[in-house]
Amino acid sequence: MSGSQTKKKPQQGADGERRLNMIEAINDALDVMMERDENVVVFGEDAGYFGGVFRCTAGLQEKYGKSRAFDAPISECGIMGVAVGMGAYGLRPVPEIQFADYIYPGYDQIVSEAARLRYRSAGEFTSPITIRSPYGGGIFGGQTHSQSPEALFTHISGVKTVIPSTPHDAKGLLIAAIEDNDPVLFFEPKRIYNGPFEGYYDKPAAAWRSHPDSATPEGYYRIELGKANVVREGEALTVLAYGTMVHVAKKVCEEKGVDAEVIDLRSLVPLDIDTIEASVEKTGKCLIVHEASRTSGFGAELSALVQERCFYHLEAPIERVTGFDTPYPHSLEWAYFPGPVRIGQAIDRLLQE
Incomplete structure (x- = not known):
């Protein structure tokens, strides 16, 4: 070539x-x-x-x-x-x-x-x-x-x-x-x-x-940075995710038949905190999912923001499902990823509150 x-x-x-x-x-x-x-x-x-x-x-x-x-x-x-x-x-x-x-x-x-x-x-x-x-x-x-x-x-x-x-x-x-x-x-x-x-x-x-x-149109179009996308509407709980985890989390909610609102953040900075706040105020429960390791991951910042802004609307502790605090495990990467089992368990805990 x-x-x-x-x-x-x-x-x-x-x-x-x-x-x-x-x-x-x-x-x-x-x-x-x-x-x-x-x-x-x-x-x-x-x-x-x-x-x-x-x-x-x-x-x-x-x-x-x-x-x-x-x-x-x-x-x-x-x-x-x-x-x-x-x-x-x-x-x-x-x-x-x-x-x-x-x-x-x-x-x-x-x-x-x-x-x-x-x-x-x-x-x-x-x-x-x-x-x-x-x-x-x-x-x-x-x-x-x-x-x-x-x-x-x-x-x-x-x-x-x-x-x-x-x-x-x-x-x-x-x-x-x-x-x-x-x-x-x-x-x-x-x-x-x-x-x-x-x-x-x-x-x-x-x-x-x-x-x-x-479906991707030809030519020029732009999506404003700092605007999240609600990919699935629901009333029972709010799921915050980005990248690959949007698809994984959405699939778990669909398979479990949970009335969850799944938000694709798209932009971490700037962050669409208004969309997040409106959703958590509606559902009263929040689950955060990301692939990166847990400690000091972006989910910690999301959790702090939701706690600060939605404290009086929360009906259960905020849940995080993330990668583990380990060096990336090549041979065990599919166990490392947040998947249906761990996400499903977190959803069950939230719905039982």
Whole structure:
């Protein structure tokens, strides 16, 4: 094969709508923004010629040239430092960190430079950087290809953190992130790149193209950062989740026949606290589900916020179902993930209160 990876032609569902998997939706968003704005630049390890290890940047170098879609050395610190400089001088860089596990060498550039540049320059410079990175487990990638470090960034003022759960949202949120004038961490749950994992030990329960949330319009559209999505309405309890866990939690509620309201946060920072508060005030009970380990995970912040804002409406203690406080267990990753058993037990405890 010569040149960069060629993109596959999008398929249509039975209803005639354009249906993409998450990889294709991300690629489509990048394509749309590179065509609209010549300042949008995509780069990273294998992100140019090869089209990315997961093919999210396939075809972009071929279409836009090596000056706008190019490969970077294996130096995450260097990638982020270059992105900060690009952003300060008017470009809109979209660097790819090949796996979220490798973002740590670039952490100082993100925290000490990108996040603070607007403030320390009194608004003279900004960091319109969108840092894309596959995160989480589910592909048997082992300890160094499966981590969920989102909480490390939600703690940093000046950085936004976004995690989509569907192809439709991935495209709209990524476009909004690229247009944002502040740095955005855009974590892509690779476990659902090709299809929604709705079960525990399951392969994808259905290809994205047969899933209603794979309908992805052509051209430009954006989903505002900081707006959650109520994916299932209910009265008995509120379930807060993001990324892969949205599908797992929703499936458990459906199989148990629980009248639960499932909220896909989509954006952790900024957070749609109004939607969360309205739901918990209605249901009186709250379950938080995320894949990352428990201690100091983002669920702890959610729990504190719900407690502060909804104390007089709560009818039971807030429950959290998360990954365990262990190094990522390669051989036991399916036991590590929150699944139907642990989520179901938490739901039962809440409903018995």
